[in-house]
Amino acid sequence: MIENSGCPLARSRTPASPRRRCAIATPLRSEAANEPKARGRRRSLQAEAAILKATLYLLERQPLRKVTADAIARRAGVSKTTIYKWWPNKSLVALDAYLAGMTEQVAMPDTGSAELDFTQQLKSVMAFYTSPLGRLFCQFLAEGQSDPGFLALFRERFLYARRDTARVMWRRGVDRGEIREEVDGEIVLDLIYGPMIFRLLAGHGSLSDRESEAVVEAVFGGLRRSKNGRRGRARPDVTVSGATVQPGVNPQEAEVV
Amino acid sequence: MIENSGCPLARSRTPASPRRRCAIATPLRSEAANEPKARGRRRSLQAEAAILKATLYLLERQPLRKVTADAIARRAGVSKTTIYKWWPNKSLVALDAYLAGMTEQVAMPDTGSAELDFTQQLKSVMAFYTSPLGRLFCQFLAEGQSDPGFLALFRERFLYARRDTARVMWRRGVDRGEIREEVDGEIVLDLIYGPMIFRLLAGHGSLSDRESEAVVEAVFGGLRRSKNGRRGRARPDVTVSGATVQPGVNPQEAEVV
DNA sequence: TATTGTGGACTGAACGTCTAGTTTAGTAGA
DNA sequence: TCTACTAAACTAGACGTTCAGTCCACAATA
DSSP states (O other): OOOOOOOOOOOOOOTEEEEEEEGGSSSSOOSSSSSSOOSSSSOHHHHHHHHHHHHHHHTTTTTTOOOOOOHHHHHTSSHHHHHHHHSSHHHHHHHHHHHHHHHOOOOOOOSHHHHHHHHHHHHHHHHHHSTTTTTTTHHHHHHTOOOOHHHHIIIIIIIIHHHHHHHHHHHHHTTTHHHOTTTTTHHHHHHHHHHHHHHHHOSSSSOSSHHHHHHHHHHHHHHBGGGOOOOSSSSSSOOGGGSOOSSSOSTHHHHHO | OSSSOOTTTTTTOOOOOOOOOOOGOOOSSSSSOOOOOOOOOOOHHHHHHHHHHHHHHHHHTSOOOGGOHHHHHHTTTTOOOHHHHHOOSHHHHHHHHHHHSSSSSSOOOOOOOOHHHHHHHHHHHHHHOOOOOHHHHHHHHHTTTHHHHHHHHHHHIIIIHHHHHHHHHHHHHTTTTBBOOOSSSHHHHHHHHHHHHHHHHHHOOOSHHHHEEEEEEEHOOOSSSOSSSSSSSSSOOTTTTHHHHHHOGGGGGOOOO
């Protein structure tokens, strides 16, 4: 227990495993149970804490890509080898620091109204995501675009946990008869959070409380205009053939242009 | 005209400007008008085309970060110096290749119904974004997370053009009385596209035609359940979907990571 | 003393630059 | 018209730099 921190992404300390043991496949806290009592020098908790702290410090000031392992080591007063001893790469150090540094900054409201719950929650989430620490969310998504394994880990360790929370709010709304149950719950979550996250990434729109409110209001109210019978389509379905994607994006003959 | 291609992101050819001239601040086609007729050897259109083609080829096979300038030069049969002569960095070569290679792969439907328009458009967009070329969209967003200048350029050269198109569909819907006009148009666009783009980036959900339809239906119908019966449609009329792409054979049907 | 942690030096990949020399094209003088 | 001159683009490849990740010798500890 003392010898191993709670660092969920760190390498396993299993003696047999030499180096290239990737943390992604590593169980969370495999050791401590049937481990044959460690013999040599013990892992420095101080060094580990310093690494995570230094990582957070740097990541709050510049994008993940520009934070170097050397800089982390220097700031933490630790050798770079120590970092790579416990984490397979820089991104996972960052994710670990992020997870450790969050400590539930976003709460789950329960006001009795699903719409109000989601409004408060979205405002809270966006306030966090636009903070120095929260901005890491985008950095991780960005990193994931060139590292599928990392993206999967990020989903599992962060995204899904968040969605589980939000799903509870959705479920309550459905049970209370506030939310149409024929809309898939996963889509509901993406309807609520997707628009603002898109803005967060692309930077094309504001992210203030007002927008969070407007998004939830629109999602709940719908775009369709309901008064004096003008709810539906103006005309019946018309198939437009030219609206589809052009073929020829075959992966094989991808020599476009 | 012959001497300069339409490459919108390339460096300006102004003789006075030596190197460090960033394309971001460069006017699109400043030359050709009052330029004192070029003297020396002319820019090789062949080399430029080869660079863009090679870049696309590589980018359709691996993420932007893993495509090196050396690899582009090698595949294009061109000196690396030639690349850096015309583009300030790799990312802008990629963006240029992307813009040049798209040639309007996604059309704007006009069916007479805003909801149907958006459904078809979203399906079309997502089919493109999940194609090898379209996947670059995510790469650019990712790149932009550590390079604000690039992100701004991406917004201007790509995102805003797309949104202008989509805004037309929204406007038509409002004018026809189909869409509640009190919902801000920019938010409408993000409501439609945000959820799927979020999925595209995080890889936590499917991106098939079915989801596109469900998103638009939910956005138009709203989540809120009215007291007397339901407000939105239980099932969207998606009869058109069969006319466009066959779901079974669709490569975009698969869950993307 | 066996085992593990640590630090500095090291390797390799990649970006982007620089130099030297070659090719192409306009210009000017014979 | 022919030819030398000059400006610009191109090629090849070496180079400087930064950074990720590794190696190895040594220090700390059960």
